[in-house]
Amino acid sequence: MTDRERPLEGLRVIDLTRALAGPYATLLLAGLGAEVIKIEDPRGGDLARENSPYVGRDGVTVERKHDDDVSISHLTRARGKLGVSLDLKQPEAREVFLDLVRTADIVVENFTAGTADRLGVGYEAAKAANPRVIYCSLSGFGATAPEGGKAMDIVIQALSGAMYASGGPGEPPVRIGIPIADMLAPVFSVIGILSALEQRHRTGIGQHIDVSMLGALTSFVAIENWSAMAAAGMQARTGLTVQRLSPFGVFECADGYIALVAVHEKLAQGLFRAMGQPELSNDPRFANRDSRVANAAVLEETINGWSRTQSVAAAVAELEAQGVPVAPVRHPEDALLDSRVVARHEAVPVAHPNYTSEIDLRTAGIPIVFSGAETGFDDVMPIAVGEHNDRVLTSTLGYSPERIAALRAKGVI
Structure with missing residues (x-):
């Protein structure tokens, strides 16, 4: 970090997300300077904590060998975030969540549509606690779609038509090699959040932002006019060429x-x-x-x-x-070492906080350069689930040590 201010300094984000799509949205907000408080279930935490490979005292391994081995997925996605554990199925946990919302500017969740409302942490509950809050729901099919249906990246790729936009005539569908739906929808989420912040400057009130993974990726597929090409007799799937x-x-x-x-x-x-x-x-x-x-x-x-x-x-x-x-045409390992992207912090090093690795591990930076601001991540990360419980509940919410101890004893945190 430098002494230059980041664009979103002073904003607080309550992060209910897990896996990749939601955590990438809050990662972008963290890298732009917002304080992100990541909420995880006390029993296991974010799903990404179980993603292979891991890094630890034995270097990079396919299987977790030691308790302090950390999934590289979690290591990259949790950068710059404070970690709080809450069992949202308990009423007292919802009270803690709403206390956090009262201090916050933004909430982001990526549960299956309808789940946040059932848990009592949806937009209506958040708005009642803080009418200025901007609440972003990122789901597979949008908040207006019928409930149910798991929206993994490959499912969205399949439904969007993207798999048949690549490959050659007569070939099987092609899975895009990066999780494009999981990465694209959060970018639209951040665009929506920043737009709502600008509107809040004029109105003084927040709003609900609803982003669909399927809609985000399909909108990109739709940039090409497939019907027109078919009507003209032009082959759409042409493999390595256009x-x-x-x-x-x-x-x-x-x-x-x-x-x-x-x-x-x-x-x-x-x-x-x-x-x-x-x-x-x-x-x-x-x-x-x-x-x-x-x-x-x-x-x-x-x-x-x-x-x-x-x-x-x-x-x-x-x-x-x-x-x-x-x-x-380069391999990804070579691309991440390109001096141009390294110099602009678009691909950055990542490491276990306690162990060194012989492998040069690199991950996504913030691919935006400002003339009058900086980007980058605070030097915090929840290696353990609920690592920053005491810090957040004390300094942010003013809870007493006795109250925190009681919440811990009941399994709320």
């Missing part, structure tokens, strides 16, 4: 793959020169953009015929020399 923009896509080299874009005339001519075949610019099949699209399959095979004889480094050098946008 034939309606040809040449555009991933091509094979002797030792890997490259991604290139040569959509416009100048770029296409540069590609053909890099291939050592400038005469292709005069071939009627490739002489203009529409003809290249109409003959995309032939053009792509021609490009692959050249690129397969080249190393990745040689192909990139040739294409860059001709001004063609190109990049090697």
